Amino acid sequence: xxxxxAVSRRSFIVGSGVMGAGLTIGLIPAxxxxxxxAPPAEAAxxxxxxxxxxxxxxxxxxxxxxxxxxxxxxxxxxxxxxxxQLVAEELDADWDTVTTEWPTPGESVxxxxxxxxxxxxxxxxxxxSQQYVREGGAAARAMLIEAxxxxxxxxxxxCTTDKGVITGPGGEVLRYGxxxxxxxxxxxxxxxxxxxxxxxxxxxxxxxxxxxADKVTGKQMYGADIQLxxxxxxxxxxxxxxxxxIASFDADVVTGMPGVKQVVQVGDNAVAVVADTWWQxxxxxxxxxxxxxxSEHADLSTEWINTFxxxxxxxxxxxVGNMAGDVEAALEGSAQVLEATYNYPFQNHAPMEPMNxxxxxxxxxxxxxxxxxxxxxxxxxxxxAAGLPIExxxxxxxxxxxxxxxxxxxxxxxxxxxxxxxxxxxPVKLLWSREEDQQHGFYHPVTMARLRGGLDEEGNxxxxxxxxxxxxxxAALMPNALTDGADFAAFQGLLPSGLDPRVEDQVISYGFPNxxxxxxxxxxxxxxxxxxxxxxxxxxxxxxCFLDEMAHAAERDPxxxxxxxxxxxxxxxxxxxxxADRSGWGNDDGKSRGLATLYAFGSYVAACAEVTVxxxxxxxxxxxxxxxxxxxxxxxxxxxxxxxxSFVYGLSALLHGEITFENGxxxxxxxxxxxxxxxxEMPEVETIVxxxxxxxxxxxxxxxxxxxxxxxxxxxxxxxxRVRQLPIKDQNLRxx
Numbered sequence: 001x002x003x004x005x006a007v008s009r010r011s012f013i014v015g016s017g018v019m020g021a022g023l024t025i026g027l028i029p030a031x032x033x034x035x036x037x038a039p040p041a042e043a044a045x046x047x048x049x050x051x052x053x054x055x056x057x058x059x060x061x062x063x064x065x066x067x068x069x070x071x072x073x074x075x076x077x078x079x080x081x082x083x084x085q086l087v088a089e090e091l092d093a094d095w096d097t098v099t100t101e102w103p104t105p106g107e108s109v110x111x112x113x114x115x116x117x118x119x120x121x122x123x124x125x126x127x128x129s130q131q132y133v134r135e136g137g138a139a140a141r142a143m144l145i146e147a148x149x150x151x152x153x154x155x156x157x158x159c160t161t162d163k164g165v166i167t168g169p170g171g172e173v174l175r176y177g178x179x180x181x182x183x184x185x186x187x188x189x190x191x192x193x194x195x196x197x198x199x200x201x202x203x204x205x206x207x208x209x210x211x212x213a214d215k216v217t218g219k220q221m222y223g224a225d226i227q228l229x230x231x232x233x234x235x236x237x238x239x240x241x242x243x244x245x246i247a248s249f250d251a252d253v254v255t256g257m258p259g260v261k262q263v264v265q266v267g268d269n270a271v272a273v274v275a276d277t278w279w280q281x282x283x284x285x286x287x288x289x290x291x292x293x294x295s296e297h298a299d300l301s302t303e304w305i306n307t308f309x310x311x312x313x314x315x316x317x318x319x320v321g322n323m324a325g326d327v328e329a330a331l332e333g334s335a336q337v338l339e340a341t342y343n344y345p346f347q348n349h350a351p352m353e354p355m356n357x358x359x360x361x362x363x364x365x366x367x368x369x370x371x372x373x374x375x376x377x378x379x380x381x382x383x384x385a386a387g388l389p390i391e392x393x394x395x396x397x398x399x400x401x402x403x404x405x406x407x408x409x410x411x412x413x414x415x416x417x418x419x420x421x422x423x424x425x426x427p428v429k430l431l432w433s434r435e436e437d438q439q440h441g442f443y444h445p446v447t448m449a450r451l452r453g454g455l456d457e458e459g460n461x462x463x464x465x466x467x468x469x470x471x472x473x474x475a476a477l478m479p480n481a482l483t484d485g486a487d488f489a490a491f492q493g494l495l496p497s498g499l500d501p502r503v504e505d506q507v508i509s510y511g512f513p514n515x516x517x518x519x520x521x522x523x524x525x526x527x528x529x530x531x532x533x534x535x536x537x538x539x540x541x542x543x544x545c546f547l548d549e550m551a552h553a554a555e556r557d558p559x560x561x562x563x564x565x566x567x568x569x570x571x572x573x574x575x576x577x578x579x580a581d582r583s584g585w586g587n588d589d590g591k592s593r594g595l596a597t598l599y600a601f602g603s604y605v606a607a608c609a610e611v612t613v614x615x616x617x618x619x620x621x622x623x624x625x626x627x628x629x630x631x632x633x634x635x636x637x638x639x640x641x642x643x644x645x646s647f648v649y650g651l652s653a654l655l656h657g658e659i660t661f662e663n664g665x666x667x668x669x670x671x672x673x674x675x676x677x678x679x680x681e682m683p684e685v686e687t688i689v690x691x692x693x694x695x696x697x698x699x700x701x702x703x704x705x706x707x708x709x710x711x712x713x714x715x716x717x718x719x720x721x722r723v724r725q726l727p728i729k730d731q732n733l734r735x736x
Contacts, residue, residue: 057069057087057115057132057133057136057137058087058091058136058137058140060140060144060176060177060180060183061177061180062177062178062180062181063177064094064097064164064175064176064177065097065099065177066087066088066091066093066094066097066098066099066164066176067099067100067101068083068084068087068088068098068099068100068101068133069100069101069102069103069115070083070084070100070101070102071102071103071108071115071116071117071118071375072118072120072125072126072129073118073120073125073371073372073373073374073375073397073400073403073407074211074399074400075120075371075373075399075400075401075402075403075404075407076400076402076645077125077638077642077699077700078209078635078638078641078642079120079125079126080100080209080210080211081207081208081209081210081211081635081638082125082126082634082635082638083100083125083126083129083133084098084099084100084210085202085203085205085207085634085635086126086129086130086133086134086137086203086634087133087134087136087137088137088202089134089137089195089200089201089202089203090134090135090136090137090138090141090194090195091137091138091140091141092141092161092162092163092164093137093163093164093176093202094163094164094165095163095202095207097164098210099210100210102396102397103115104375104394104395104396104397105118105375105376105378105379105394105395105397106379106390106391106393106394106395108376109376109379109390109391110391117376118374118375118376119373119374119376119377119408120373120374120403120408121373121374121405121408121530122530122534122601122698122701123601123602123603123697123698123699123700123701123702124601124698126634126696126698127602127696127697127698130632130634130696134194135192135194138192138193138194138195139188139189139192140183141161142156142189142192143183143184143186143188143189144161144166144176144179144180144183145159145161145166146183146186147179147180147182147183147186148166148168148174148179149168150182151174151179151182152168152170152172154168154169154170164176164177166179197632197693203632203634204632204633204634204635204636204691205635205636206635206636206637206638207635207637209638211399220399221398221399222353222371222398222399222400222401223353223356223357223358223369223370223371223398223399223400223401224353224354224356224401224431225398226358226369226398226429228358228360228369228427229427230426230427231358231426231427231428231429232261232274232275232276232423232426232427232428232429233274233275233276233277233278233280233281233428233429233430233431234264234272234273234274234275234278234281234416234419234428234429234430234431235272235273235275235278235281235282235285235430235431235432235433236266236270236271236272236285236415236419236430236432236436237270237271237272237285237288237290237436238269238270238436238439238440239269239270239292239293239295240292240439240664240665240666241292241295241297241298241300241663241664241665242295242297242300242525242526242527242664243295243296243297243525244269244292244293244294244295244298244664245268245269245292245293246265246268246269246270246271246290246291246292246293247291247292247293248290248291249263249265249271249288249289249290249291250288250289251263251288253287253288253289254273254284254285254287254288257275257280257283257284257287258275258280259275259276259277259280259281259284260273260274260275260280260281260284261274261275261276261423262274262422262423263284263288264419264422264423266415266418266419267414267415267418270415271285271288271290272285272415272419272430273285273288274419274423274428278429278431282433295664297525297664298663298664299663299664300524300525300526300661300663300664301661301662301663302660302661302662304524305446305524305526305661306343306446306448308522308524309446309447309448309469309470309471309522309524310448310469311469311522312448312467312469312470312520312521312522313341313448313449313450313467313469313520314450315469315520317520318467318518318519318520318521319485319486319487319490319518319519319520319521320516320517320518321486321488321490321491321494321495321517321518321519322491322494322495322496322499322508322515322516322517323496323515323516323517324496324512324513324514324515325463325512325513325514325515326463326514327463327464327465327514327515327516328465329463329514330454330462330463330513330514331452331453331454331462331463331465333454333462334454334455334456334462334463335454335455335456335457336454336455336553336554337452337453337454337455338451338452338453338454338455338546338549338550338553339450339451339452339453340450340451340545340546340549340722340724341448341449341450341451341724342448342449342451342538342541342542342545342546342724342725343446343447343448343449343724343725343726344444344446344447344448344470344537344538344541344726345446345657345658345659345660345726345727346443346444346445346446346526346658346659346660347443347444347531347653347657347658347659348437348438348441348443348444348657348659348668348674349402349403349404349405349406349441349442349444349529349531349532350402350437350438350441350671350674350676351400351401351402351403351404351406351407351437352401352402353371353400353401353402354431354432354433354434354436354437355406355407355411355412355431355432355436355437356370356371356412356416356429356430356431356432357369357370357378357412357413357415357416357417357429357430358370358416358427358428358429358430359382359413359416359417359419359420359427359428359430360420360425360426360427360428361386361417361420361421361423361424361425362424362425363424364388364392365388365392365393365394366382366383366385366386366388366392366393366394366417366420367393367394367395367396368382368393368394368395368396368413368416368417369395369396369398370395370396370397370398370412370413370416371397371398371399371400371401371403371407372395372397372400372407372408372410372413373400373403373405373407373408374407374408374410375395375397377408377409377410378395378397378410378413379393379394379395380410381410381411381413381414381417382395382410382413382414382417384414385413385414385417385418385421386417386421387421395413404531404532404649405442405529405530405531405532405534406441406442406529406531408529408530409442409477409529412430412432415430416428416429416430434669434670434671435669435670438659438666438668438669438670438674439665439666439669441527441529441659442477442527442528442529442530442531443526443527443528443529443531443659444528444529444531444534444537444653445470445471445472445473445528445535446470446471446524446526447468447469447470447471447490447535447538448468448469448470449466449467449468449469449538449542450466450467450469451464451465451466451467451542451546452464452465453465453546453549453550455550455553455554459554459555459556460554460564461512461513461550461554461561461565462513462514463512463513463514463515464512464514464515464516464546465515465516465517466494466516466517466518466542466543466546467518467519467520468490468491468517468518468519468520468538468539468542469519469520469522470490470519470520470521470522471521471522471523471524471526471528472487472489472490472519472521472523472528473487473489473490473528473529473530473534473535474487474489474490475487475521475523476523476527476528477528477529483500485521486519486521487519487521488500488502488503489503489506489534489535490519490521490535491503491506491517491519491535491539492506492534492535492536492539492600493506493507493508493509493535493536493539493540493543493598493599493600493705494506494508494517494539494543495507495508496508505599505600505601505602505697505698506536506599506600506601507599508543508599509566509569509572509597509598509599509604510547510562510565510566510569511565511566511567511568511569512565526661532646532649532700532701532704533600533646533650533701533702533704533705534701536598536600536601536701536702536704536705537650537653537704537705537708539705540596540598540705540706540708540709541705541708541709541712541726543709544595544596544597544598544706544709544710544713545709545712545713545722545724547561547562548594548595548709548713548716549722552716557586558594558595558713559576559577559580559585559586559595562576562595562597563576563577569599571599571604571629571692572597572598572599572604572606574604574629574690574692575597575604575605575606575627575628575629575688575690576595576597576606576627578606578627578688578690579595579606579607579608579625579626579627579688580595580608582608582625582627582686582688583608583610583623583625585608591610591622592610592611592612592613592714592715592717592718593608593609593610593714593717594608594609594611594709594710594711594712594713594714594715594716594717595607595608595710595713596705596706596707596708596709596710596713597706598702598705598706599702600701600702600705601697601698601701601702602630602631602695602696602697602698602702603628603629603630603631603697603698603699603702604628604629604697605626605627605628605629605702605703605705605706606626606627606706607624607625607626607627607703607706607707607710608624608625608710609621609623609624609683609707609710609711609713609714610622610623610624610683610714611711611714611715611717611718612718613715613718613719613733613734613735615734615735616734617732617733617734618733619655619715619728619733621651621681621682621683621711621714622683622684623683623684623685623686624647624683624684624685624686624707624710624711625685625686625688626643626647626685626686626687626688626703626706626707627687627688627689627690628643628687628688628689628690628699628702628703629690629691629692629697630689630691630696630697630698630699631691631692631693631694631695631696631697632691632693632694632695632696633689633691636689638699639687639689639699640687640689642699642700642703643685643687643699643703644685644687646700646701646703646704646707647682647683647685647703647704647707648676648677648682649704650704650705650707650708651677651681651682651683651707651708651711652675652676652677653708653726653727654707654708654711654712654726654727654728655677655681655727655728655729656674656675656676656677656727656729657674657727658674658726658727658729658730659674708726715728715733718735719733719734719735719736720735720736721733721734721735721736
């Protein structure tokens with residue numbers, strides 16, 4: 001859950017002499033252990049012995065280059081550029097001089113976690129950082145002005161800044177780089193005033209991303225691209241059935257194969273081959289005889305899992321997430337009661353870049369190069385696996401070739417270190433095959449939902465009971481985060497306002513007179529994980545598709561039916577109305593449309609999909625109009641790209657995505673059986689960015705959830721058929 005950030009005067013840390021003479025300024029987020037015990041800013045200015053000043057968010061070099069230190073991970077979502085825009089805005093920097101770099105989690109530990117959390121997920125990269133990084137930019141600007149004013153012998157209040165230049169009252173000018181060293185010697189300001197949004201000229205603008213050029217030219221390095229002197233490469237095979245281990249393997253069979261250096265056991269359930277190249281390692285691994293121990297999960301099947309989860313739909317006991325009024329009484333007194341059951345299967349993250357990490361281990365030090373969504377978790381995993389204290393370990397973050405939540409788990413880091421420990425002093429790159437990536441993921445949880453809703457004689461909703469049955473991510477990965485056994489993250493997008501500050505950005509978009517939403521926890525022996533959008537993916541399908549069913553049963557327009565339930569949710573109503581208006585909702589033009597809306601991750605989003613279904617049942621998703629209100633829009637162009645990208649991911653799951661089990665093993669081994677959306681399947685996407693101001697919402701995850709239910713509702717408009725069992729690939733879409 002979100003770390004709450006507060007910044008006080010003593011949170012500022014100023015230093016000089018980093019990367020040559022210049023200005024460096026940083027902040028201690030109050031969420032870090034250091035926040036309560038940090039020394040006054042003046043005392044903290046000096047670097048630690050034998051350690052460069054690494055706790056700065058902003059460094060300005062003599063050549064005017066502004067380097068923004070970013071600890072959040074970049075996996076295509078634009079966090080590097082967005083955070084740099086926030087700092088550059090308050091700094092009044094020349095955007096053309098701005099660049100970024102990643103500090104290491106080891107450096108942060110050495111500085112008492114001066115940067116706070118390195119985790120990137122939950123669409124929190126910018127919204128959890130924006131306050132203190134903007135204050136860092138504003139403080140740096142004030143110190144630059146003071147340094148220039150001292151040089152001119154004038155009052156700082158008589159000086160102005162613009163695009164990296166300070167102008168004095170007499171028209172004299174100094175570049176930031178010219179006064180950076182002097183500014184670095186000054187005490188930080190007691191207070192800073194952030195710009196009013198009306199004065200923003202970098203925030204809110206569609207600035208080009210800072211990492212695009214290197215991607216286009218191939219200069220950008222991903223984890224899989226790492227090359228170190230003397231490096232070897234490893235391919236790994238893990239027990240295909242969960243709970244199984246290694247009975248035996250015959251290394252002699254492959255030891256003489258080309259390039260093979262060593263065959264090693266990794267933990268108690270995996271074997272790796274280390275060779276000169278990955279192809280040599282993987283070829284030998286495929287030829288390696290391995291016997292696995294028996295597992296109690298050897299008979300696990302999708303049929304058993306579905307039966308197990310389905311039982312929870314009618315169970316007597318369930319955790320209550322949202323309740324208002326008396327649902328049972330309301331349903332008993334209704335003129336019409338509807339009931340429907342939906343399901344959402346396991347999904348794999350399937351990033352284009354499979355799991356990988358490169359490790360170099362000696363008795364004195366362990367270093368790891370890896371794409372990770374949580375540098376601190378990767379560092380902790382490396383330390384534990386290496387048997388060395390944190391201070392003797394380091395992790396160097398790389399650009400991620402896709403994350404989607406999967407790279408928040410450091411299992412592949414642990415494996416890389418375990419392999420490197422068996423070859424001391426030799427860097428070893430571990431790269432999973434696509435098959436390993438498919439078989440050993442942290443899958444999106446499987447759930448089902450049973451919904452019952454009542455209507456009165458006038459077609460008004462009288463009550464709704466939504467029973468969710470299925471897996472809890474927190475129970476598997478973070479049991480300490482459960483609340484009296486309940487996983488409130490399972491109710492994302494469906495919670496009441498004011499329940500808990502940690503889930504206040506996941507509340508329901510409607511006001512129901514009588515409501516019960518509960519969760520029967522059913523945890524099959526399959527490892528779940530945080531998958532882009534997490535639980536709003538299925539919850540939005542359940543709610544939005546069933547409301548559509550109720551609107552049609554009441555013979556009311558689905559837009560009007562929803563808006564009638566949104567009297568106390570004006571921002572949700574606004575984004576819903578926006579997509580309806582832009583798409584031509586209600587026009588008699590023969591187009592089949594469907595709606596969906598959601599409030600999650602602090603943002604209000606909606607979608608209207610247009611589809612065509614041929615007489616033989618072939619689906620074409622023609623167009624999706626999307627609207628998002630994130631409060632403040634840092635980079636509108638990047639928000640559009642995020643919406644489009646999230647639709648690719650969400651529609652891939654809707655149309656094709658499903659992880660199934662037979663005899664304990666995952667059946668979908670590669671993209672031939674677990675495909676992503678093809679270019680020809682991608683609809684035209686129109687994005688309406690409509691920031692209303694006053695808050696900071698997320699972008700990467702909320703919009704993914706509205707694409708699928710909007711398409712499903714449009715399919716009903718086209719065919720008269722309800723699709724409640726996913727993925728669509730298994731459904732007959734011929735008109736009813």
